[in-house]
Structure formats: structure tokens, C-alpha cells
Amino acid sequence: MNPAQETRQRIRDGSLPGPTAGLAPGFVQTNLVMVPRSAAFDFLLFCTRNPKPCPLIEVVDNGYEAKASASGSDLRKDLPRYRVMLNGSEESAEDVTPWWDDDMVSFLLGCSFSFEAALIRAGLPVRHIELGCNVPMFITSHESIPAGIFSGPTVMTFRPMPAHLVDKTIEITEQYPHAHGGPLHVGDPAEIGISDLTQPDFGDAVPIGDNEVPMFWACGVTPQLAVFNAGLDKVITHDPGHMFITDISDLA
């Protein structure tokens, strides 16, 4: 077994119940969205129209094994924690077998862990990692392109970067299209509808220094918001921070 398979096994056994940041370093981690088959076309179209917030790693349309990206996996059990939305009410679960059935289609979407690891390897500062907190996330005025029942604002993550390192940061993150790619916005937060950088909509606030520039990347919460607002009878997603670990190398 490779380290990713070993980690999935330990998560399935219940011995790794926490967030997955730092687990199985070197392997791509993903967001998970499961929707009923009747909504699968609209959601896949939403992902293809909004590839930066929704970078498709794999679509599992038959069963619960992510055969292409994680051989032997079980998407019902291999994430430490899930969110289950049933007719508008939400609960948390560590195993979604009771809610899963053949009608569910699973989408694995890339997350920013891969490019953050690359930034750190290159010696660039990633503030929320330095501080040991969650990345700050903002609902912006940048609307995603709707598809059928799915629509909503683009959520972006915020990372401050010293001015002389901005170009290098763009260059590195652009090499990771499957991890949200290059930034959507660099500079004045007001231009994307953010009035106060100290009040993120999700995650934790981080300080920005005098010679630092605010940088914003598309965030996987974008499809989560779109899915939760679509009025579906049943939706299953990962719980934030509790990702699916694939067998794919996270080197660009």
C-alpha cells in the first residue's frame, strides 16, 4: 500500500477522525460533492463552466470507488467527516453508507493544499499555515456562471504576499490548474466586493503587512454554496478540512 492508501484505510477504520491537512504529504486531496443523478448534468456543467473554483479530478458515476484516482477507495467511508443535507436539514456523519445509494453521483474537485505545498517548497510564506489557522475565505461579488439549478457567488481564499513575491506566487500557482490554478484577483479587495479583510465569511482572519499585497484564489466552497442553495432533496459533501486523499502525486 502507498501512503495515501494507508491513510484512507486508517480513516476508514476511524483511527484518524480529524482534518486531513498534512496527512499523506505529496498526494492530492480533494473536495467531495455527491448529488442525485437527476442533478448530475447540471452540476457537471457548472464545474466545466467554472473550472477555477471547481477543478474536476474525477466523476464517479457508477458505484462508490474512485477507480481512476484512488484504487480500492470507498467514498462512503474514506473521508473523516461528511455533511449530509436531507430536505434542507443538515447533519454530520463519519460514514455515509446509510444515505448512499446507486442514484448518487460523486464529484471529486481539487483543493488548494497542492499549490500551498508547492509555495512552501519554494520558500514562499503562506500566512495561515505559519499561524496554524484556517485559510480566510470571502464571498465575493464575482458571480459564477450558472448551470441549470446551480448558481451563486464565487468564494475566494485570501493569502497576503510580500509585493516582490507576487509574480513568483502567480507563476507557481498557475502550474496547478487542478488545485484552483492562478489567482482570480490580486490587489484591492474592494474590487471584488470585500469591504473588510479582517471579517472573512469562513475560516480565520489573518494579518496583512505594510508591504504585502492581497491575493485571492477561487475556493471549493463555491460549489458547496451552489449545491446547498439548489434545493435538492439529498446532498452529501466532505466536512470542511476533512478531504478525500487520492493516489495522485501533487507535484505539478
Added chain:
Amino acid sequence: MNPAQETRQRIRDGSLPGPTAGLAPGFVQTNLVMVPRSAAFDFLLFCTRNPKPCPLIEVVDNGYEAKASASGSDLRKDLPRYRVMLNGSEESAEDVTPWWDDDMVSFLLGCSFSFEAALIRAGLPVRHIELGCNVPMFITSHESIPAGIFSGPTVMTFRPMPAHLVDKTIEITEQYPHAHGGPLHVGDPAEIGISDLTQPDFGDAVPIGDNEVPMFWACGVTPQLAVFNAGLDKVITHDPGHMFITDISDLA
């Protein structure tokens, strides 16, 4: 009106009934596949799993105007000739309004015209264009990745190229991912299941010189075969060579 809009108008009026090669130079031309909504998820998934033969330019899931790529267009009338498959029997049409209804979802897929124009601009020889015939196409042993009801072999176009120009050809075509991108195979045709280069499955045979290397690219006939073999009640596609002309610049 730009030249692409003008050309679409003339096609709609019936004054340009022939193939579209050479029309509205500088604008991207596309394949068209229309399927019933019940098959749209499987077909979109087939395209995302096989991006080289099926490069998505736009999906029209609501109406018949390709709003993103061709403002004011009418996909029922703006191609010079269509193929209509109804319960397994095929007919040809210049206007598919009688068969179109709101249940149809339209897929526009890139075609190789864009990269051929780029090769010619760079002074590289494109044999079938020099000879004024159709590009030769072969059904290969390279299977596409199935998605639901869609599967089948990858069809490839063949272009011979002088050995010293192979690298340049790869470099240029890789800049056109929305026009099938770089070649899928370079060299011995037997490795992809082709026994006789003089007997293409579609299009016309072209000669290959002594110091020339066979090069093969993914072809838009791949999704056509997959769609025709899926047993759908109704499918509408462009007639080969009679493409949809978009407002998108075909420069990389």
C-alpha cells in the same frame, strides 16, 4: 456584424450550402452534437474524460443560441447541413427546426481547422490541404474512456510531416487544446492498430514521402461514432465538413 456573424447569416439564408472549410478565416469552427437531455450527463462526462477528441467549446442547455461563443446564433439553422438520426434511421437536413425541441442539449466541440491554419501560417506542409482533399481518418485500437451509454474507439486524423518538422508541428498543435491539441501518436501506424495507411476509414488517402513521419491527432468523429452507437431515439449532428462558425478568434 463581424465576418463570422455575416457568414452564419448567409448560411441561414441558404446562400452558402457547401462545406465550411475556408469560410470566415480566423474564427473557430466547431463540431455539433445534439442529444436528448436524458443522455446529456453521460455525453458531457464522455467529453470531460476524453478532452482530446472532444474539446468542449460550449454546452447549450437552454434554447438554441450559443450565447457564449456566437451571439445571435441559431443552432437549428446556422450550419449548412446536418445529420439527423431518428430511431436508427438517418437523414440529411439543411434546417433541423422540425426535429428540435426544448429537450435537446447542444454540444459544440473544437475541430482541427484552427491548428491547421496555424501550421500553414508557420509554413508547415499540410498534405490534404495541398491536395485539396479531405483529411484521412482512421478508427484506431486506442479505446476512448467510456461514460454511461457512450463508448467506442478513438478516431484519429493522419497527417504526414517531414522528419525535421515533427517537433515544430507538435509544439504548434499543443497550443490548440480546443482544437484537439498535440498529436496522440507519432510514428508506426501499426502501434495504434492501423494496417494500411492508404485505406482510411473516412476521408481521402494521402501519400507519405520517404523522409516523412506519420502523425495522428484525435478526431471529432470519435464522439459522433459514440453517439450513433448509443442507441438513442434522436441525435442531431453537423454533416462532416459542414461546421458551426463561432465568433471566437482561432489564434492560440
